[in-house]
Amino acid sequence: xxxxxxxxxxxxxxxxxxxxxxxxxxxxxxxxxxxxxxxxxxxxxxxxxxxxxxxxxxxxxxxxxxxxxxxxxxxxxxxxxxxxxxxxxxxxxxxxxxxxxxxxxxxxxxxxxxxxxxxxxxxxxxxxxxxxxxxxxxxxxxxxxxxxxxxxxxxxxxxxxxxxxxxxxxxxxxxxxxxxxxxxxxxxxxxxxxxxxxxxxxxxxxxxxxxxxxxxxxxxxxxxxxxxxxxxxxxxxxxxxxxxxxxxxxxxxxxxxxxxxxxxxxxxxxxxxxxxx
Amino acid sequence: xxxxxxxxxxxxxxxxxxxxxxxxxxxxxxxxxxxxxxxxxxxxxxxxxxxxxxxxxxxxxxxxxxxxxxxxxxxxxxxxxxxxxxxxxxxxxxxxxxxxxxxx
Numbered sequence: 001x002x003x004x005x006x007x008x009x010x011x012x013x014x015x016x017x018x019x020x021x022x023x024x025x026x027x028x029x030x031x032x033x034x035x036x037x038x039x040x041x042x043x044x045x046x047x048x049x050x051x052x053x054x055x056x057x058x059x060x061x062x063x064x065x066x067x068x069x070x071x072x073x074x075x076x077x078x079x080x081x082x083x084x085x086x087x088x089x090x091x092x093x094x095x096x097x098x099x100x101x102x103x104x105x106x107x108x109x110x111x112x113x114x115x116x117x118x119x120x121x122x123x124x125x126x127x128x129x130x131x132x133x134x135x136x137x138x139x140x141x142x143x144x145x146x147x148x149x150x151x152x153x154x155x156x157x158x159x160x161x162x163x164x165x166x167x168x169x170x171x172x173x174x175x176x177x178x179x180x181x182x183x184x185x186x187x188x189x190x191x192x193x194x195x196x197x198x199x200x201x202x203x204x205x206x207x208x209x210x211x212x213x214x215x216x217x218x219x220x221x222x223x224x225x226x227x228x229x230x231x232x233x234x235x236x237x238x239x240x241x242x243x244x245x246x247x248x249x250x251x252x253x254x255x256x257x258x259x260x261x262x263x264x265x266x267x268x269x270x271x272x273x274x275x276x277x
Numbered sequence: 278x279x280x281x282x283x284x285x286x287x288x289x290x291x292x293x294x295x296x297x298x299x300x301x302x303x304x305x306x307x308x309x310x311x312x313x314x315x316x317x318x319x320x321x322x323x324x325x326x327x328x329x330x331x332x333x334x335x336x337x338x339x340x341x342x343x344x345x346x347x348x349x350x351x352x353x354x355x356x357x358x359x360x361x362x363x364x365x366x367x368x369x370x371x372x373x374x375x376x377x378x379x380x381x
Contacts, residue, residue, distance in 0.1 A: 083333050173368075
């Protein structure tokens with residue numbers, strides 16, 4: 001074998017080893033992110049809660065989390081980091097840390113967002129990035145959802161009688177946009193059978209083969225038709241409907257949703273898959 | 278679909294005319310921050326032929342705002358669709374523009 005050929009083989013082997021190492025590390029990163037994102041969901045006495053995140057690539061920049069508070073409330077957060085892939089995933093982990101720290105020491109969702117922006121602003125600005133976040137506290141005793149937004153869209157809330165609930169709007173600048181921000185809070189009263197659907201834009205911006213977007217109206221109509229189901233069934237049906245709509249086109253953006261269903265009694269009996277005897 | 282940016286100077290005004298999609302896949306087509314002329318006193322971003330913008334695209338628009346802030350230049354957005362306006366409103370781009378450029 002000539003020296004040239006031997007060097008070519010050695011060089012090829014080196015590239016192959018590096019590629020395999022990189023692939024292994026990306027898969028490890030994916031496992032870490034999946035474990036952190038899809039950890040144990042809180043169990044509520046009278047309500048149902050669920051969440052799922054499906055990255056467009058191996059790893060993504062969307063984030064959701066639940067933080068049970070000592071006063072019996074449940075703090076819920078969903079976030080969308082600018083960009084995609086590994087860079088967004090790194091900032092997603094940073095966002096998770098900021099939320100976990102802030103959730104522990106702040107009274108409400110507005111204060112949580114303020115603390116998160118204070119913690120993240122300098123880093124995000126340096127990296128020319130930002131994160132949109134929606135944060136809410138569910139109080140199962142009073143039946144109220146207090147919420148605040150840092151550049152994120154409001155959730156869809158559907159009443160058990162298949163009607164959209166209009167909630168007071170609230171606006172705030174995305175995390176990393178400006179320093180020293182105060183985030184206002186609003187409050188909505190929820191009743192048995194209500195579905196709160198919090199999501200990232202990967203859902204409504206999913207594109208089909210005609211170049212059309214999924215859009216919020218389609219989501220709203222779908223949720224109205226599903227509102228009597230349990231949260232797992234609703235979650236699964238939304239994913240199936242997006243897949244049906246996009247007709248197998250590659251997913252362009254991360255897709256994340258968090259569902260809160262008020263009351264367990266209101267769930268349609270057929271959704272329990274009981275045999276009809 | 279790709280992104281085309283027609284950048285031209287009109288006196289001391291620099292115009293960025295966006296055409297196509299400004300998203301993760303196209304944003305590196307144009308370096309908005311470094312392509313800003315130092316003598317510009319006004320930057321105009323024309324969205325009238327923009328079909329879609331995502332969060333990465335908004336990041337590029339923010340870099341224009343920061344660039345304008347460092348040059349003490351004004352920025353105007355023209356030809357925005359209702360969808361783009363709503364998105365900028367939700368994310369807080371208009372508030373950042375006001376704050377960075379000292380707009381009343």
